Amino acid sequence: MNEGFEIRSYGAAMTVTGSCHLLDTGTARVLVDCGAFQGSRDLFALNRDPFGFDVASIDAVLLTHAHLDHVGRMPVLVKRGYEGPIHCRPATRMLAEHLLLDAAKLQNEDAERAKRRGKQADPPLFDENDVRATLSLMRPIEYGTPFEAAGLTVTAFVAGHVPGSAGFLVEVGGRRVVFSGDIGNERKDVMPDPAPCPPADTVLIESTYGDRDHRDFEATIDEFAEVFKEAARRKGKILIPSFALERTQDVLFHIARLEDQERIPVMPVYVDSPLASRVETVYAACMDELSDDVRAVAASGRDPFAPRRLTYTKTVDDSKRINASDEPAVVIAGSGMMTGGRILHHLRAHLDDSHTTVMIVGFQPTGGLGRQLVDGAARVRIMGEDIPVNARVVTINGLSAHADRTELLRWSEPAGPSASFRMVHGEPTSLRALADQVAARGQGAAVQPSEIALPEHGRKDEGGE
């Protein structure tokens, strides 16, 4: 501990999910995030393992944002005895409530289903009571206003990734330690730009896209508009598998804006996701977390996330009705990676129809249904059925909620010439590539080692967004 502190990573080191970093000064122990491992089965299994640190020794928790790969094991931490404060933005608490309750419900349904089929089932990782106990420990923080955690001074800054997302500057003696959290991109749409990295001695930086740049944003939106025009000509459905948090609201915002600009025809738009409709209420309540563009639309009296013919489906019967109809319409449903959820029913019913368009707007892991569609599979299996793929499948790259390589380098430079960086939250190739570029401009850079053993093939699987 020759710097006066140690940082150990128990997740999101050499991989993108399971974010969990421990800052240990010898007298104070602060945990930054406690996220779920996602992606492959082997990675998911890590969620049941011991954390690798003593839960009773943790004095305070800083939570960067409400994505499950950052908050998803927080109820497990509380279930295993953590009773201290969890510092986060109010928007993060509101979103975490919906996401964690939904996760608890899905785990319970999975366990019940397995039981009915007489299969051996893992018990749920946590239940609604654990979620409620976790929410009760959350303490609201302001951006830019220092607060105290475990006797250390902490300041949150805007990360621009999802509503409530924050990075943290922690002062340890005379040294300044930054935890980036997930850093948003600088394109002009739903989220504001991230605040630049504060001057620091040590920076733990996310590296999801440390080795590549995103597609040009204007070209992405042009392509998005083209898909709508072509689908309207085909008189078929546009099916959009989407994450309930962030990607769904982004897609709705772009549809509404393109309709306003009369660049696409007005079509019925169904959001077939109860979770997404709950997330939408948080966006409406947290306008101060969103970009100037979004606020300008809201100030003019319109809902920035409401295309003209928007409907949130409420019941399973509503969902079935849309599914059974051949009306040209846009259907946005989860899960974003097509690993479950209502999107599977829509795909099963319409993939064989050449009028249908499947618009893929998020990352699809190797081996999954989404990846098979991206790769041009002629037939796929959905819920035990063999389905021919006659639909048009279009992948829209460039809607990521993360900074790309150029933006990560620009974000990190203000840390200063004596800053030393530790790369986390990335696949090994991305971590290494970003470390090399940061080192090339004269700052210290190293890939942060993991304190826990990761499944070998799990490293190639991505689940975090």
Ligand SMILES: [Zn+2]
């Ligand atoms: Zn995230």
